Amino acid sequence: MSTTTQQRHKNVVEAVLGMDPDAVAYVPSNSIAAIINGLIDNAGPDTRVFPVSREEEAVGVIGALPLAGKFGVIVMQDNGFGNALTALTTFATSYHLPVLILANTRGGLGEYNSMIHSISAPVPDMLRAANIPVFGLDRRNSPEDWQATVTEAGKHARMTYRPVVVLMEFFDFNDKESRA
């Protein structure tokens, strides 16, 4: 029997693989480990799923794919946008390169780290100030909503030729397995 959180993980994996990406780069977080492992385990032979050292690296590698007519996804944690912002603005946004970025949130309800909110809480405003579209998912959304939103965000990135971010808040007071 799977929890709601586990079902959300699975639906995100299905959404990502459903858009048939050429590559997925990740910087891990405990909250999205199941998503990353799901992508590693279920990606077809034409999709490379690989780690990078920092988030701006992911923007460089994945952002370059559309220049060759390809498309990729980044899976990361929201505190990494502090690292990624220069790469996002000077490369992906300025060169009009579609990238889907899926990031779990930190610093909200259920957060155990008393410092991480300092970067994570301002992330949506930081991204919007940089003119990067942000969509949110949390406990109020069903697993089906999570899958549909990720799918549509991928289409939005490609249709509008820009990086698009989906912020995923995994805290769920109904689910003891959900983690910050």
Added chain:
Amino acid sequence: MKRIEALRVITERTPDLPVTATCAATSRELAAVADRDNHLYLLDAMGLTVSVGTGVALGIAGTKVSRSVVIDGDGSLLMNLGAAATAGYLAPDNLVILLLDNGVYASTAGIPTQAEKLDLGAIAESVRLKVLRAADTTELGNALQRTLAEPGPWFVHVRIEPGNEPGTPLLLIDPVVHADRFRRWLTDRIAA
């Protein structure tokens, strides 16, 4: 060897390959030598050259486009050394990184980089890139010829003099238009 002399050698051998160049003086001098559709200038994307070149290498894998060529500087690479580790990890055999190392941030007043004391070629070896070394135009030409003929991923550690070419014009281009020029050139080559 001056940077512009190295760039002349590189442009002579790469008219049909995607070439990604690091920002500021390197891109400006490359455009001054030859402003071609196969050139991607990272106008202000600091430290991203090897990452972008790795992405291009992944994007062209299995196509008729045989190599992704990267022109980086020591300051830029040091800003994002993890990119070299990722290139070594992914090990695209069609990736050619040409590191023009003058030991300084030449675009920002010639201030020394850590490369003044560190051997970036040795670091590249440690992350499983195939390293060649060049100190003059002949050695660079020979190294480049080999990297375009044999599987990589390659890292050519090129020693150049500090300084920029005087009188090189600014690159005042719209990055959207520039990216589209490069994308059209590359996707046309892939489809051909």
